[in-house]
Structure formats: C-alpha cells, structure tokens
Amino acid sequence: MRLDLFLRNIHIAKRRNEAKRETRAGDVLLNGRTAKPAAKVKVGDELVVMFDTAKVTFKVLAVPERPIKRGTQGEYIELLGKEGVDLF
Numbered sequence: 001m002r003l004d005l006f007l008r009n010i011h012i013a014k015r016r017n018e019a020k021r022e023t024r025a026g027d028v029l030l031n032g033r034t035a036k037p038a039a040k041v042k043v044g045d046e047l048v049v050m051f052d053t054a055k056v057t058f059k060v061l062a063v064p065e066r067p068i069k070r071g072t073q074g075e076y077i078e079l080l081g082k083e084g085v086d087l088f
Helices: 003-009 016-023
Strands: 029-030 046-050 053-058 077-084
Touching: 003 016, 003 029, 016 029
Parallel strands: none
Antiparallel strands: 029 046, 046 053, 053 077
C-alpha cells in the first residue's frame, strides 16, 4: 500500500493530501530513509513521523485495505518510541 494511503487509513493524517504534504516535506521516514508518498508500506516496516512538537516511531503490524475504525490502531501499528510532547 502507498505510504500516503497508509497514513490516512490508520488516522495519522486526516486527509491523503495532508499525508502527501508531510511525506514530501521529509517529515516521514520509512525504514530510516525519507520516503515519497508512493513508497510501498509492508508488514514489518518502521515508520518515523515527525509532528510539530514530537517524533513518533511505529512498526507496521498489518496493512489495512481501507480506513480503520478509530481505536483499533493497535492492530495495525506498534508504538516503538516517542520524543517530545505526549500525543498518544
């Protein structure tokens, strides 16, 4: 699945355009490297998302085909670490 769709489907980004903008700005790393919005996300990948005041690291556990229900993120991503303001 494309990185921008994945970020939207698991509710890290509110809209796909927002996910594209964050990715193009270099605010999202996929397996330690800056990634384009079309980069493919697979189970086992590590994502680092840099928000305004925090940096959050996730491991991909599953790739949803469509947007998930809020509160079920734990089935799809595992929080590995966070720095900065407590967002989650």
